[in-house]
Amino acid sequence: MKTNSDARVGDAPIGVALSGAGGGFGRSFLAQLSRISGMKPSVLVDLNLDSLAVMLDKLGYSRSSWAVCRDTRDVEAAVAAGRTALIADGALLAPHAYDVLVEATGNVSVGFALALRALDDDRHVVMVSKEVESVAGVHLAGVARSRGLRYLPGKGDQPANLLALVSWITAVGLDIVAVGKSAEYDLVFDPTTGTASMLDAHETVPELAGLLDLGPDVAVTVAARAEAARSFKRSAAADYCEMAVVAQYTGFVTDRDDMHYPVARPSELADIYRLRADGGLLERPGVVDVFTMLRLPGEASFAGGEFVIVRTGDAETWQLLKAKGHVVSSDGAYACIYSPYHLMGVETPLSVYEAHSGTSDVPAPDQHVVLAGRATTALEAGTRLRVEGHHHEIDGVAPFLSAREDLPADTAPFYLLGGATLVRNVPAGQTITVDDLHGFDDRLWQAFHHPHSLPSTSKESQR
Template sequence: MNRPVARYALTGAKGGFGRTLLAQTRLTPRVEPAVLCDLDVDGTVTMCRELGFRADELAVCRSTDELAARPPGTVAVVPDTGLLAGGDHDVLVEATGSPAAGYRAAVDALEHDRHVVMVSKEVETVAGADLARRAGDRGLGYVPGAGDQPANLVEWFTRTREVGLEVVAVGKSGEYDLVLDPATGRLRHLEQEISVDDPERLLSRTAAIGDTLRARAEAVAEIGRSAAADLCEMAVVADATGLTPDVETLHYPVARTAELADVYALAEHGGIVSRPGVVDVFTVLRRPDEASFAGGVFVVVRTHDPVTWQTLAGKGHVVSRDGRYACLYLPYHLMGVETPLSILDVAARGAAAAPANRGRHVVLGGRARAALAAGRTLTMGGHHHDVDGVAPVLLDVQRAPAGAAPLYLAAHTTLARDVAAGEPVRIDDLADPDPALLEAWRAGASS
């Protein structure tokens, strides 16, 4: 039986995610690229050639006329999302990372009756509720991309809930580990290295996990471990699950994988969690010869039948010392390698593939790191899409400051007035927010 091929358009095609998706779909039956969009057209073509595309498989199209006239069966490479409407595809994979451009591309896709796989978490945290509503109104699918942490964690959380486990905490590891060599006392995080005293003490734990976490936090205090991307991903998870942060900056404990059930126990049982149902991020601490958590995801649950969990602990599963909690985890996120699954699923099932019961539960906002003067532009950049001068915070929507601006609505805007150090950036502080994004944010409040 011949099964239909799912054809997709990809924005941000030359980015790291785009390459992993294109590399994988060269190997994936029934998933094919139709249109690749990136400002760097020549660079996109060069990347595709490196991935094994023949020159005659690619057609650079800089206008609607060129797009319409391209040879049948070729993959169009375009510089402008406005050209996507003329492509022959069923699904848009949005991966620009640009809040405004990504939102426009997604709206245009939905208006042309195409499903959307949303990879740009920056777009999702501002306009996700609005886009999900638009898709639902048209019977289309709007889904996260499998292989990235939000989709992986939402699926993992859903599985644990479906089998009746009580979830205490969910989260992921930061993108990069703390790697400690006990032989040298050198601790590395990306390109930064420091020396630590008594490395074996940091690698082991005391009877009280809180004492261990405090000692580690002090030892690595000079290393910056939090990133806007982490909070952005947890915002997506929060809105999809209803779980919310315990603290607005997240806990970021330095922990080893085998300790997670103890770390994310309730405070009354020695852990760091003040209440059940939180999202968080931890930093992996490991030896050089130990496997990484690889930006993977975890769910910490309460145990029930002691014999069941003693049996599982005996098989090497992560169970707390007191037996009350267990950590279930996936130690990987494969980016675009798994995203073809989302493309196939949404092309086949449409709206039925979309996560159920999503809503707005958090605001990914920002506080001024230092006093910000009126007239300053809040630039966004870097690998983690940080906003210059603004510390990201994840706020429960019920307790967020009135008028708090979502971080990626504030990005690239100019301040209309001064913002004091430590104060939240509010929508009224922004002189020139993108009108469509602002409307989408406000519309999403009632979704």
């Protein structure tokens, strides 16, 4: 049943084109879209239309409500008849068939091309593919502004949710010290067995029983927890990617290029993310970071949610708030404000509405940071680099996030590496540059390297 909370502009529902429609995000978005009377899925793009059709069946979309289309004329006819057009080729996206593109392929080259095409066709873009955003988001946002269009990160993923939290906290007038999110998976410790778990990985780590309290020395406890959890994989390129997006829109940078990644409980965040001079981990204010949530069985998860650390100001006010259960540091000087959720496509219709109505307050991004790759072992010329798996891993390469001015101008963004081949040996510990690569998407590189060079259109030829 549709709700009465319409996202209407005038009498017509907002027509949404969704690329990567058959993925996990696509499912959650389409499930929610079926409940909103002011929006409709006009065009769905996915390579596997058979699988997409099965998903639509399971979501309750009737077979009569959609049609597989083989050319642009079919797309326009289907949408004009009130049906959803299913296409396997983004080149068939007819501009008059939709109002807003939600890009969710997760493929950096494909997503960039689709977003640029939509902007060329005077259509707004909601970017869910954070991989695209980390490389070309600044450029795409500039193209959108130059044409009077909106380009927004999609709510439901951590970057947009964190930006909304930052916007609210800034408007309130609080002084922000750090922002971030929890890693995707929790470290769950069972004191009765001494076993720690992360997804399907289980290890006996009885020493964690003595580390459940942060104690007076934050750095010592955090280091001890990291050592106890050393067998678990707690960082992922996807985390760095999300923080790169946040950095683009806020100007915050990392405190260290591999981030702190403390194993922490939410009640401790205001103590951990204090400045080092005040007993915390941070060398400076204005940083992005990620933590691994430590919890006991049955305790609620942070669910990959977002946090902001602020200076409190008036001690009496925050002592009152602390008594009400808010997270305030032991010295009363810092507080943590957080949202323990990110609901993927369930929240994304809000971004679609904001893009269409022009009501978003997301600032213009800039390339404040670079998400880059560093060789973890000696890599030989001829090695083909592949971004693989849910965590976006590249064998032999570790992601890191650094201020742009701290890196050479030819540093290759991490997601440019996927599919490229090394043309020379790269020693362990060396940052990979574009001069090390062959077979990368040159248009992506130009968009990253010269993000403010406008205009650029999808109709220009690749070099």
